[in-house]
Amino acid sequence: MTEPILRTESITKYFGAVKASQDVSLELRPGEIHALIGPNGAGKSTLIKQIAGNLTPDAGRIWFDGRDVTRLGTVARARAGLGRTFQISSLAMEYTVLQNVVLGALGRDGGVMRFLLPAMKDKALVAEAEAALDRVGLIDLKSTRTADLSHGQRRQLEVAVALTLRPKAFLMDEPMAGLGAGGSKRLTGFLDTLRAEAPILLVEHDMDAVFALADRISVLVYGEVIATGTAAEIRANRDVRTAYLGEDA
Amino acid sequence: MIRETYLNALIMALLLGIPLWAHVAGQPFTITLATKVAILGLAGVGLNIALGLGGMVSLGHAVFFGIGGYAMGILAHHAQTYTPLMEAPLLIEGTKFMPAIWLVAVVVSAVVALAIGALSLRTGGVYFIMITLAFGQMFYYFAISWPAYGGEDGLSIYVRNEFPGLNTLVPIQFFAIAFVALSLGLILSHLIARSRFGLALGAARQNSERVQTVGLDPMRVKLVAFVISGAITGLAGALFADLNRFVAPTMFSWHLSGELIIFIILGGIGRLFGPVVGAGLFILLEHFLGGLSEYWLIYVGAILLGVVLFARGGLIGALSGREVAHD
Structure with a gap:
C-alpha cells in the first residue's frame, strides 16, 4: 500500500x-x-x-x-x-481577485523580500494565478474587488489560491x-x-x-x-x- | 476628480516651484517653510510604510525622528568641540559630513526599529499603539536626563553640516537636499507598495491568516516594513535637526509621533503623497493660524474631525477618488 x-x-x-x-x-x-x-x-x-x-x-x-x-x-x-481553504472565507478583501491569487503564487515562489519590481507585472506569477482562476471559473472576475464577490465566489477564489500553492x-x-x-x-x-x-x-x-x-x-x-x-x-x-x-x- | 498621478505631479510642482519663486523674490523664510514641509513629509512617508501599507499604527515614530536628530547632533557636537566620541577600543570622531551623518541616522534607526518592532509586533491593535508610545516616552525621558548632550536644553550646532559641492547655509541649496531626499523616499515607497513585498505587506494588513495560509510569515514581513519605515523617518530626523541647527528631546516627544499620524490622516492613509500633503497643510495652518492665535491647533482638530468624518481618503482621496488597484 x-x-x-x-x-x-x-x-x-x-x-x-x-x-x-x-x-x-x-x-x-x-x-x-x-x-x-x-x-x-x-x-x-x-x-x-x-x-x-x-x-x-x-x-x-x-x-x-x-x-x-x-x-x-x-x-x-x-x-x-498543505493547501487549506477555510469554512469562513479568509481573503484579502481590499485586493482584487487576481491580487489574491498572485499572493498565493508568491507564497509558493517564496521570494517575498523583493522590493523594487512590481508584483502584478511579474509574468510568471500572474500566469500561474490566471491559470488557477481559469480552472475555478473566476477568470472573468479577476479585476473585481474581493469584497464585492458573492460568498460562493469567495469560496471558489479560496480554492484558486490553494491551487497556486501546488x-x-x-x-x-x-x-x-x-x-x-x-x-x-x-x-x-x-x-x-x-x-x-x-x-x-x-x-x-x-x-x-x-x-x-x-x-x-x-x-x-x-x-x-x-x-x-x-x-x-x-x-x-x-x-x-x-x-x-x-x-x- | 483628478487622476492621482496628475495630482501628485501638481503637488511636487508646487513644492518645488514655491521655494524657487521665493528664492528669486528674496524670501528665505518661505524656503525654510518649504524645506520643513519636505522633511516632515519625508518623516511621514516613512511612517506611511508602517501605518498605511502595513496597518501598524505606531505612536512612537518620534523615536526614529529623534534618533536621526541626535545622530546629527552628537556627531556634529563632537566635531565642533574637537572631542572624539570615544577613544578606546577604537577612536571614533565626530563629523560634519552630511552623508556620513545620514548613514549613521539610517543605520541606528533601523537597528532600533528592529528591536522595537520585534517586541511590539507580538501585540496588535490598541496594545501595539500603547507599546510604541511607551518606547517613545522611554527615549524622550532618556534624552532629557542625558546631560552629556544637553539634557532638557538640547544641543546647538553653530554651523550647518557640509555636503560636497553645496553651500548648505544657502536656504535654496539646503532645500534642494531635502527635496531630493523626499523624492527618493517617495520613489522607494512607490516601488515597495507595488512590489512582491508590498503585495504581501498589504495582505498582512488586511488578513494575516491569509498570508500564513500561502506559506508566508506575516510578522516577518511587517517587521521588515517597520525597519524600513523607521530608517526613513530617522533620515528625516537628521535633516530636520540640520534645518534647525538644533536638536532637543522634543524630537522624541509623543506630540511629534501624533503629528506624523495627523499628516497621514489629513493627506490620505496609505496614499503615496498623503504625508506630503498632510505635512504641507499642517505647516501652512501653523504658519497662518499660528499668527492669529496661540490655540491654532483647535482649527487643526476641527479639520481632522472633518476629514475623518467626511473624507476618509484624506485630501488626496477627496480630490482623486478611491485608490485604484494596481494591476
Whole structure:
C-alpha cells in the first residue's frame, strides 16, 4: 500500500475538561478524497486546526509527507505543501481577485523580500494565478474587488489560491457552503478531477457531495472517530446511523 | 476628480516651484517653510510604510525622528568641540559630513526599529499603539536626563553640516537636499507598495491568516516594513535637526509621533503623497493660524474631525477618488 501523505496518530486535545479530540487517527492517501463528517460540535474544526497548525495536540503526532509536523506552525505546514481553504472565507478583501491569487503564487515562489519590481507585472506569477482562476471559473472576475464577490465566489477564489500553492494535499473546510445547487454541482465535478493532483481531506455538510466524491469517509462524534470506510460501509454502519444520522437503530 | 498621478505631479510642482519663486523674490523664510514641509513629509512617508501599507499604527515614530536628530547632533557636537566620541577600543570622531551623518541616522534607526518592532509586533491593535508610545516616552525621558548632550536644553550646532559641492547655509541649496531626499523616499515607497513585498505587506494588513495560509510569515514581513519605515523617518530626523541647527528631546516627544499620524490622516492613509500633503497643510495652518492665535491647533482638530468624518481618503482621496488597484 502507498504511504499516506497525511497521517494523524492518536491525537488528543482537551479544552479544560472537554475532550475535543480523542485518540484520532486518520490517513489521507494519495489520489483519494477522504471526507470528514460529523454533527455540529463533534470536533471537526478543532481537528482541522490541529492538522493545519493553529492548535497543537496535547498528545499524539501528525505526519505530513513523511515528516513529523506536530510542532510546526501554520506557515511551515503551508510551505511543506498543505493547501487549506477555510469554512469562513479568509481573503484579502481590499485586493482584487487576481491580487489574491498572485499572493498565493508568491507564497509558493517564496521570494517575498523583493522590493523594487512590481508584483502584478511579474509574468510568471500572474500566469500561474490566471491559470488557477481559469480552472475555478473566476477568470472573468479577476479585476473585481474581493469584497464585492458573492460568498460562493469567495469560496471558489479560496480554492484558486490553494491551487497556486501546488500543494501535496488539500485541506478543505466546507467548500460547498453558500454555493447554491448549481455551484455546488460544478465544484463537486472539479474536486472529482482534482484528487488526481493531490488528495483532499474534505470537511463537508453537503451529504450529496460527500457521498458522490469521497473514496473514504470518517465519522467524528464527540471528538472520536467512530467509523472509517467507503460510502457504502458508512451508510450501512449502525453506530453512524444512531449517532449521526439520528436514527434509532 | 483628478487622476492621482496628475495630482501628485501638481503637488511636487508646487513644492518645488514655491521655494524657487521665493528664492528669486528674496524670501528665505518661505524656503525654510518649504524645506520643513519636505522633511516632515519625508518623516511621514516613512511612517506611511508602517501605518498605511502595513496597518501598524505606531505612536512612537518620534523615536526614529529623534534618533536621526541626535545622530546629527552628537556627531556634529563632537566635531565642533574637537572631542572624539570615544577613544578606546577604537577612536571614533565626530563629523560634519552630511552623508556620513545620514548613514549613521539610517543605520541606528533601523537597528532600533528592529528591536522595537520585534517586541511590539507580538501585540496588535490598541496594545501595539500603547507599546510604541511607551518606547517613545522611554527615549524622550532618556534624552532629557542625558546631560552629556544637553539634557532638557538640547544641543546647538553653530554651523550647518557640509555636503560636497553645496553651500548648505544657502536656504535654496539646503532645500534642494531635502527635496531630493523626499523624492527618493517617495520613489522607494512607490516601488515597495507595488512590489512582491508590498503585495504581501498589504495582505498582512488586511488578513494575516491569509498570508500564513500561502506559506508566508506575516510578522516577518511587517517587521521588515517597520525597519524600513523607521530608517526613513530617522533620515528625516537628521535633516530636520540640520534645518534647525538644533536638536532637543522634543524630537522624541509623543506630540511629534501624533503629528506624523495627523499628516497621514489629513493627506490620505496609505496614499503615496498623503504625508506630503498632510505635512504641507499642517505647516501652512501653523504658519497662518499660528499668527492669529496661540490655540491654532483647535482649527487643526476641527479639520481632522472633518476629514475623518467626511473624507476618509484624506485630501488626496477627496480630490482623486478611491485608490485604484494596481494591476
